[in-house]
Amino acid sequence: MFLVLQRESDAEPTRWRYDYLKLMSVEREDIERRTGRNFAQFTQDVLQGNSLCRRALLFTYLRREHPKTKFEDVDFGWGELKLEYSKQEFQAMRASVLESLHGDELAAALSSIDKNLEDAFDDVEAGGKAQLPIAG
Numbered sequence: 001m002f003l004v005l006q007r008e009s010d011a012e013p014t015r016w017r018y019d020y021l022k023l024m025s026v027e028r029e030d031i032e033r034r035t036g037r038n039f040a041q042f043t044q045d046v047l048q049g050n051s052l053c054r055r056a057l058l059f060t061y062l063r064r065e066h067p068k069t070k071f072e073d074v075d076f077g078w079g080e081l082k083l084e085y086s087k088q089e090f091q092a093m094r095a096s097v098l099e100s101l102h103g104d105e106l107a108a109a110l111s112s113i114d115k116n117l118e119d120a121f122d123d124v125e126a127g128g129k130a131q132l133p134i135a136g
Contacts, residue, residue: 002084002121003057005076015121016061018083023060031056034071047083054081086123090116 006013020043023031028039034056035042046053058081059074085093090113097109 001086001089002123003054003061004082004084005058005080007076007080015084017123017125018057027060031060034059051078054083085116085120087117087120088123090120 001018003016003018004013005015020039031042031053032039035045035050035052037045037053042053042056046057055074055076056071058076059069059071062074063069094110094113094117097106097113101109
């Protein structure tokens with residue numbers, strides 16, 4: 001999964017690979033302090049579109065590139081920041097629904113997945129393995 005920031009002035013989006021397992025402990029602890037959520041709850045809330053959680057995640061990645069970035073300075077238009085599944089994640093979802101759904105449910109799920117799969121970013125660094133970003 002990728003956190004993608006594309007401001008109106010940007011020709012190309014900035015894309016960060018979001019893998020909750022690769023966030024450093026100090027980053028996770030900072031996220032917990034800033035959002036008031038334990039990390040497992042944060043991972044769910046960021047997927048569900050919680051503004052504070054997405055801002056904290058963006059701050060984490062921006063601070064890696066610019067260590068003096070302040071949380072108060074991180075701002076974005078809601079349409080400028082999104083989460084995107086990779087091709088590999090859509091392929092994993094597709095395999096999962098093939099095993100678990102049937103009939104009209106299966107057809108609807110496959111249609112949605114296949115539509116998104118066409119335009120998904122190819123995560124070549126994932127090495128063919130996809131893991132959905134939910135902490136357990």
